[in-house]
Amino acid sequence: MSAVPALEVRDLSVEFRTRSGIVRALDNVGFAVGKGETAALVGESGSGKSVTAYAVMRILDPAGKITAGRAMFGGIDLLQQSEKDIAELRGRDLSMIFQSPRTALNPIRRVGAQLADVLVRHAGATSAGARTQAIEMLKKVRIPDPERRAMAYPFELSGGMCQRVMIALALACRPAVLIADEPTTGLDVTTQATIMDLITELAAETGMATILITHDLGLAAEYCQRIMVMHAGHVVEDAPTSALMQRALHPYSAKLIAATPAASAELDRLASIPGNLPDLRRADLPPCRYCARCERRTDACEQPLPRHVQPDGHAVACWNPL
Amino acid sequence: MIALLRHMRYVLSENPVTLLAFALFAVLVLAAVLGPSLTPHDPLATDSTRALQPPSATYWFGTDQIGRDVFSRVLVATRLDLAIAMAAVVIAFVFGALGGAAAGYFGGWTERVISRLVDTVMAFPLFVLAMGIVASMGNTVGNIVLATGIINFPIYARVARAEANIRRNAGFIEAARLSGNGEARILLMHIVPNILPIMAVQMSLTMGYAILNAAGLSFIGLGVRPPTPEWGIMVAEGAAFIVSGEWWVALFPGLALMLAVFCFNLLGDGFRDILDPRKRT
Amino acid sequence: MTSPPDVGSGVAGPLPTAGDATSGPPLLDVIELRKRFPVGAPAVGRLLTPFVARSRTRQPLLHAVDDVSFTIARGETVGLVGESGCGKSTLVRLINRLLDPTDGGIRLAGEELALIRARDFARSRHRARIQMVFQDAGDSLNPRYTAFDAIADPLRRLKRLTGTALRARVEELADLTGLPQILLGRFPHQLSGGQKARVGIARAIAVEPELLILDEPTAALDVSVQVVILQLLQSLKQRLSMSYLFVSHDLNVVRLLCDRVLVMYLGRIVESGPAAEVFARPAHFYTRALIDSIPDPARSKAAPRARLSGEPRSPIDPDPNVCRFHGRCPRGEVRCTQSMPVLRRLTAGHEAACHFAEEVTAVPV
Numbered sequence: 013m014s015a016v017p018a019l020e021v022r023d024l025s026v027e028f029r030t031r032s033g034i035v036r037a038l039d040n041v042g043f044a045v046g047k048g049e050t051a052a053l054v055g056e057s058g059s060g061k062s063v064t065a066y067a068v069m070r071i072l073d074p075a076g077k078i079t080a081g082r083a084m085f086g087g088i089d090l091l092q093q094s095e096k097d098i099a100e101l102r103g104r105d106l107s108m109i110f111q112s113p114r115t116a117l118n119p120i121r122r123v124g125a126q127l128a129d130v131l132v133r134h135a136g137a138t139s140a141g142a143r144t145q146a147i148e149m150l151k152k153v154r155i156p157d158p159e160r161r162a163m164a165y166p167f168e169l170s171g172g173m174c175q176r177v178m179i180a181l182a183l184a185c186r187p188a189v190l191i192a193d194e195p196t197t198g199l200d201v202t203t204q205a206t207i208m209d210l211i212t213e214l215a216a217e218t219g220m221a222t223i224l225i226t227h228d229l230g231l232a233a234e235y236c237q238r239i240m241v242m243h244a245g246h247v248v249e250d251a252p253t254s255a256l257m258q259r260a261l262h263p264y265s266a267k268l269i270a271a272t273p274a275a276s277a278e279l280d281r282l283a284s285i286p287g288n289l290p291d292l293r294r295a296d297l298p299p300c301r302y303c304a305r306c307e308r309r310t311d312a313c314e315q316p317l318p319r320h321v322q323p324d325g326h327a328v329a330c331w332n333p334l
Numbered sequence: 335m336i337a338l339l340r341h342m343r344y345v346l347s348e349n350p351v352t353l354l355a356f357a358l359f360a361v362l363v364l365a366a367v368l369g370p371s372l373t374p375h376d377p378l379a380t381d382s383t384r385a386l387q388p389p390s391a392t393y394w395f396g397t398d399q400i401g402r403d404v405f406s407r408v409l410v411a412t413r414l415d416l417a418i419a420m421a422a423v424v425i426a427f428v429f430g431a432l433g434g435a436a437a438g439y440f441g442g443w444t445e446r447v448i449s450r451l452v453d454t455v456m457a458f459p460l461f462v463l464a465m466g467i468v469a470s471m472g473n474t475v476g477n478i479v480l481a482t483g484i485i486n487f488p489i490y491a492r493v494a495r496a497e498a499n500i501r502r503n504a505g506f507i508e509a510a511r512l513s514g515n516g517e518a519r520i521l522l523m524h525i526v527p528n529i530l531p532i533m534a535v536q537m538s539l540t541m542g543y544a545i546l547n548a549a550g551l552s553f554i555g556l557g558v559r560p561p562t563p564e565w566g567i568m569v570a571e572g573a574a575f576i577v578s579g580e581w582w583v584a585l586f587p588g589l590a591l592m593l594a595v596f597c598f599n600l601l602g603d604g605f606r607d608i609l610d611p612r613k614r615t
Numbered sequence: 616m617t618s619p620p621d622v623g624s625g626v627a628g629p630l631p632t633a634g635d636a637t638s639g640p641p642l643l644d645v646i647e648l649r650k651r652f653p654v655g656a657p658a659v660g661r662l663l664t665p666f667v668a669r670s671r672t673r674q675p676l677l678h679a680v681d682d683v684s685f686t687i688a689r690g691e692t693v694g695l696v697g698e699s700g701c702g703k704s705t706l707v708r709l710i711n712r713l714l715d716p717t718d719g720g721i722r723l724a725g726e727e728l729a730l731i732r733a734r735d736f737a738r739s740r741h742r743a744r745i746q747m748v749f750q751d752a753g754d755s756l757n758p759r760y761t762a763f764d765a766i767a768d769p770l771r772r773l774k775r776l777t778g779t780a781l782r783a784r785v786e787e788l789a790d791l792t793g794l795p796q797i798l799l800g801r802f803p804h805q806l807s808g809g810q811k812a813r814v815g816i817a818r819a820i821a822v823e824p825e826l827l828i829l830d831e832p833t834a835a836l837d838v839s840v841q842v843v844i845l846q847l848l849q850s851l852k853q854r855l856s857m858s859y860l861f862v863s864h865d866l867n868v869v870r871l872l873c874d875r876v877l878v879m880y881l882g883r884i885v886e887s888g889p890a891a892e893v894f895a896r897p898a899h900f901y902t903r904a905l906i907d908s909i910p911d912p913a914r915s916k917a918a919p920r921a922r923l924s925g926e927p928r929s930p931i932d933p934d935p936n937v938c939r940f941h942g943r944c945p946r947g948e949v950r951c952t953q954s955m956p957v958l959r960r961l962t963a964g965h966e967a968a969c970h971f972a973e974e975v976t977a978v979p980v
Contacts, residue, residue, distance in 0.1 A: 031344060056837040057808075156926065171699075200698035201864060202923045205908035209922065227837065230867075233912035257912055271838045273867040274911065279849055282871075285839035288807070505755035508713055509818065514742050514772030517734065527759045 017044035017084075018221035019068070019189045024081030024091075026060075026067050026245075033293035037063045037076065038245045039301075040317075045189070045221040045238075050212055052224040052232035054268075055242035058289050061225045064242070065191045067091075069108055070098045085189065103134040107182035109211075111194040113174035117166040123177045124150070124162025127184060134185045149180040153210060172203035179210060186218055193225045208235050229272045233257050238325075241265045244289045244301035246317070251326040261326065261333035264302050300330070308332040338608075345607045352604030358597035365412040375403035377410045377563050386580050396582035398568075399575065404583060407563040408590050414558065415565050415594070418479055419544035423537055425483030426544075430490020431526065431533050437491070438498030439521050445495070452488040460485040464547060468556045478557040482547050486540050493536050497529040539602035542595035549591055565591045640725050641686035642858045643710070643826055648683045648719035648729075650705050651676040654931055677931050679705040681882040683719075687826065692852065692859040694873035694890060696866060696905065700930075702882040703862055704830070710860065711745050711828055712736040723826065743773045743822035748848075750831040752811035756803040762789075762814045763799040766821055773822045788817040791854075793847060809840035816847065820855060827852075828860045833868065845872060866909050870894055875964070878902045881930050881939040884958060888965030896976045898967035900944045903975055921945060938969075946971055 026038040038060045045051045053061040066072045068083045068090060083090040085106070090098065102108075110116045118126055127146035131137040137145055143162075150158035153176040166174055175195060182190060192211060196204035212235050215222040226232050232239050232253075239256050241249040241264065249262040260266040270283035287305035290297060298304070303313045312331040321327040346353045365372075375393075381401035389396040395404035437448035455463065467481035501507060502525075510524045549566030551557040558564040560571070565587040572584025653674040679702045687693050697703050708714040710721060712733055721729040723744055731739050746769075749755035756765050766785045770776040776784055789796050794813040803811055812832065819827060829848065833841040849872060852859055863869050869876060869890065876893045878886040878901065886899040897903045900921065907920040925943045933939060938951040950970055958966045961976065969975060 056839060154924075156924075201866065201908040202698060202904050205910075205920070206922055206924075208910075228910065229838070230910040230912065234910040253912065268838065271842045273842075273865075273871055277867070277871060279842075279845060279871045282842045282846075284843045284846070505749045505751055506757040506760075509747075509749060509755045509815075510757070510768065511713055511737050512711065512742070512745075512747055513769035513818070514737050515768070516737050524757055528757070 016047075018047045018049075018086075019223075020044040020082075020084045021064070021068060022082045022084070024064065024067060024083065025079045026063055026072065026076055027079050028073070028076045030075065030293075035292045036245060036297065037292060038067065041081070041242075041245070041247050043240050043247055043250055045223055047188075047221055048216065048219040049238065050215050050222040050224065050236045051238040051240060052226060052236040053240050053242055054226060054229050054232045056227060056268075056289075058244070059242040060245040061242050062193055063245075065108070065193055065223065065225055069102060069106060069191065070095075071102075071108075100134075103130065104185045105187050106189045107185075107187040107191070109175070109178050109182050109190070109192040109195045111197050113178040114166055114171065116178060117174060117181075119166055122163050122165060123169070127162075127177070127180055130181055130184045146180075149184055150177070152214075153177070153180045153183075154206075155180075171199055172207065175199065175203075175207055176210070179207070179214070183214060183218070187220055189221045189223070190215065191223045191225065194227070195224070196231070197226075204231070211235075229268055230274065241268065245292060246301055246329060248302065248330065249326075249328045251328075252324060255324055255326045259334070261320075261328040262302075262330050263306050263308050263332075263334060266334055308334075342608050345604065349604065349607065351600055352607065355597050355600030355604055358593060359601055362412060362416065362594060362597060365409055366416045367413075369409045369412050373403070373406035373409055375406045377402060377406040378561055379403075386575065386583070388580075389582055395586040396580075398571065398583045402561075404568075404586050407568060408565070408587050411563040411565050411568065411587065412590070412594075414475075414562065415545055415548060415591075418475065418482065418548040418558075419541055421479045422482030422486060422544045422548070423541055425479065426486035426490050426540070427533065427537055429483075430487045431494045431529070433487075434491035434494025434496075435498040435521060435525050435529060438495035439502050439525050440517070441499075441502070448491060449495070452491045455484065455488050461547065461550060464551060465554070465556060468551055473556055473559070475558060478548055478551055481551070482544050485547065486544060489540055490533060490536060494529055494533060497532055498525050501525055501528060535602050535606045537602075538598050538605050542598035542602075545591065545594050545598070640722075642689045642691075642724055643687040643860075644720070644722040644725075645683060645685050645710065646720035646722070648680055648706070648709060648721065649678075649717045650680040650702075650709055650714065651678055651717045653677075675931050678882045678933055679930065680709060680716075681933075683879075683882075683884055685877055685884065685887060687858050687860060689825075689858055690852075690856060691875065692861055692873045694869035694876040695860060695862045695879060696864060696869055696876060697879035698864060700927075701879045702930075703879050706879070707747070707828055707830055707860070707862055710826075711747050712739075712741075743769070744824055745826045745828065746819040746822060746824035747828040747830060748812075748815050748819045748832045751835050752808065752815040752832075753803060753835070755815055756811060758803055761800050761802055762794070762806065762810075765803075765814055766799075766817045769818060769822045784821070785817075788821055789813075791820070791851070792817040793843075808836050809844065812836060812840070812844050813847070816844075816851070820851060820857070823855065824857060826860065827857045828862070830862045831864065834863075834865070841868075848872070866894070866905060878905070881928060881933070883939055883968065885940065885969070886967040887958070888961075888967075892962070892965050895980060896965075897980065898961055898965065898972040898976045899940075899969045900946055900971075900975055901940050902967075903978075903980075906980055940969075946974075 022042045024038055024041040028035040028037050041064055053064060055061045067078055070090065078091055081091065093101065117123065124143065124146045127149055128142035131142040131145050132139055147158045147162050150162055155161050155173060155176050169177065195211065196207050199207065208231065211222065224232060224236055236253055239251060239253050240247050241262065243264050249256065249260065249265045256265060257269065260269055267283050267285045271285060273282060285305065290301050290304060299316050300313050303309045310332055317329045318331060319327055319329050320333065346356065379402065383401065384397055385399055385401040387393055387397045393403050393405065395408060398404055433448050437445040464481040464485050467484060468477050471477045507520060507524060510520050515523065548557065552564050552566030553570045558567060560567055568587035569584050575583050654677045683706060695703050705714065709716050712728060715733045716729055719729060720727055723741065728741055736742060763785055766788055767781055770781055770784055785799065786796055789799055792813045794810060794817060798806060798810060806814065832848065833844050836844060845868065861869065861873055873890045876888065876890045877884050878899065880901050886893060886897065886902045893902060894906060897906055904921040904923045923943045928939055928942055936953060936955055938955050941947050941951045956968045956970045958968045960966050961972055
């Protein structure tokens with residue numbers, strides 16, 4: 013990790029106003045991603061991993077409100093930018109890949125033209141040059157026969173191909189930060205492998221900071237250098253991948269690893285995680301949102317969450333780490 | 335059930351227009367149920383000595399050309415107008431929902447036959463079709479109901495067909511087959527219950543249209559006959575006096591008609607919000 | 616029949632089952648099953664269908680399931696893996712008799728089911744014998760039915776239970792699947808993903824099926840819930856002596872639960888064998904690529920990994936003499952375009968449809 017992170021999120025808190033009360037979706041979320049680093053935000057549904065990305069990209073649902081925090085990118089706070097400025101940054105410096113590529117693409121415009129649009133608008137390409145550049149981009153994401161595919165509409169392409177086009181779109185302007193929100197969910201394993209290979213290779217090549225949002229710990233561990241584990245709106249552990257997989261410190265991370273079926277696993281030996289996420293609408297949420305499910309809970313857990321950081325950058329928010 | 339009531343309260347508190355529609359609806363229902371016993375004057379009693387009197391403390395809406403109290407007549411007419419519209423909508427609803435759902439679920443020949451039937455009805459200017467039906471079958475309340483029902487049928491059939499079509503390949507339909515349900519049973523017990531809420535919204539929206547249609551038929555002399563109080567006839571009879579300055583004879587039944595249509599249309603929008611599961615969490 | 620002429624009768628008939636402890640006929644015997652769908656009828660032709668005989672216009676056929684044969688023994692769990700569009704959903708719908716096969720046999724304990732039309736099967740006495748747990752528990756539950764009604768539906772229709780007997784059985788099933796009885800009155804949208812999965816399982820086992828098809832039962836669940844549901848399925852199988860056909864694209868899950876695995880590619884089974892054997896020594900390039908695609912942080916980054924390139928072949932009127940995997944296969948030689956490889960036996964119970972199966976097996980995973 014380089015000295016100056018490409019993106020640094022600090023004390024980010026997000027609330028959603030709903031009819032049944034205020035949902036405290038994120039609470040003091042903080043992490044940093046360095047240039048050229050690939051980090052993963054891992055968590056189960058409801059952990060707040062996507063909300064984090066949406067808040068940083070400023071594309072939260074109108075019901076969601078950022079109540080505190082900063083997201084520093086190149087010396088500016090993304091959360092303080094005007095709508096116009098952030099829209100400009102989103103196109104050029106910050107990019108995002110979504111879960112369902114088909115819905116994220118314009119269904120009635122040829123994919124080559126969509127790519128060219130982005131190049132003209134954000135990279136200052138001429139419309140003549142944009143076309144050849146678009147085909148270059150399609151070639152780069154290893155779409156076979158790019159000249160012909162550039163003339164295709166999204167519905168004519170398979171899910172894997174659409175995701176490649178999305179990646180080409182996201183990388184068209186050589187962004188400094190790429191957020192990939194479950195980019196391979198719904199794709200076949202063989203396609204997943206090639207898409208992830210592509211993302212990590214391009215990330216390494218262009219030196220961009222990449223945040224992979226996924227529920228699949230195995231996927232994160234295979235492709236990312238660092239993993240942030242989220243639970244109920246908290247980052248409970250933030251560690252280099254090997255350190256986390258070998259010795260998870262937070263009880264939740266340890267359970268999550270033990271619950272993930274791996275090559276050598278046996279069904280009887282897989283762990284289950286008892287209990288559910290706490291109701292995030294409660295006004296009296298305990299400082300540690302895992303404590304109700306935790307086997308290591310003590311009276312100390314009533315205090316505000318600590319953040320123990322080890323020399324190798326392995327951080328954990330727990331009073332009784334493993 | 336309690337959740338639904340709570341949800342209703344929420345939708346109503348969020349949306350004052352829907353609340354207004356519900357209030358209007360309550361007034362209409364009350365007028366329909368209690369109308370005849372609330373009238374200050376006999377709606378049928380004529381008195382040429384007090385013909386065409388403007389609205390006053392005694393005759394709130396004035397009197398018509400043969401001295402009948404317009405207010406009493408407007409009030410009493412509510413029952414007939416709502417009943418005609420309601421009966422017509424129920425007929426259209428039952429046949430439209432079943433026919434449309436069968437078309438959407440079974441597809442193939444069933445769908446072709448029902449869709450062509452719907453297209454045939456839709457090919458006519460609907461009001462002219464209703465006129466034709468009443469004119470040829472006889473000038474009775476029953477035939478107005480039938481004619482109004484027929485011209486409303488395609489709306490229900492189309493909505494039901496589309497909704498059933500979306501669900502025909504849903505997982506729960508396959509699960510129902512695995513559970514030993516025959517095709518007819520799946521249609522009635524699994525498909526129809528799921529499209530009913532959507533149809534209920536349509537029902538409210540078409541109620542206004544049905545009221546207008548029934549009144550329209552009476553206005554041009556088909557359907558309900560004088561001296562029965564009915565909004566359409568009253569507007570028709572009063573129309574002649576507007577030029578001579580006796581505006582109240584036509585205005586008040588027209589206003590009642592407008593409010594009723596307005597109420598049902600708003601109610602439909604309100605229903606949509608209440609029944610929309612996406613708004614209920 | 617589209618089998619190439621050089622194929623003998625070697626593939627015909629049931630495949631031997633490995634490690635089958637039970638004797639007698641297999642529970643399920645699928646014999647040369649085929650399903651073809653007509654596709655892309657000319658627009659004019661479709662319009663005139665009521666008037667012009669269908670056979671007049673030769674329609675292209677999509678070969679969704681092509682010459683599939685396999686068996687499932689009593690008490691056995693067989694995994695079916697393959698990517699989307701490989702025909703596994705069609706195969707499942709053929710076996711659970713929601714769809715009529717074009718050709719071939721489906722025998723359950725020796726009784727032929729393929730001859731009963733799918734639309735009549737709901738009222739057949741065999742209906743209770745094959746049940747299924749659906750991929751998306753949410754979608755498979757009628758939004759207007761409570762959990763109780765969902766579980767009671769098959770009992771009412773197929774076992775004619777009513778009143779207190781029905782209530783007692785539904786409550787028993789809720790206990791069996793770990794669904795708190797208090798939740799029986801709830802509608803699907805009031806249940807969590809794991810609870811919906813339990814309702815789906817309770818409904819499927821309610822009529823005591825002999826064969827239970829599990830169609831990616833945990834695909835929509837979080838890992839923590841997935842483990843619990845898999846363990847539940849495992850214990851139910853032993854307690855109720857069912858056989859499972861477990862469909863999944865998650866090979867790690869298949870590995871956990873299955874005795875034997877079938878790998879499907881473009882409508883055909885390309886490899887079958889004991890799960891441990893197939894995962895340790897895959898004999899088909901496609902299986903190999905599948906295994907290499909599983910994210911596994913423990914594996915060395917330096918080791919070469921098989922990745923698929925190219926586009927899958929079209930399943931519409933495929934050339935009967937070309938290997939279906941040709942074009943994506945890293946090996947792909949002239950021979951593969953001249954004769955389509957058929958399943959052949961490598962070791963006891965392990966079969967693969969590849970000319971170079973021995974070479975593939977030789978390279979350790």
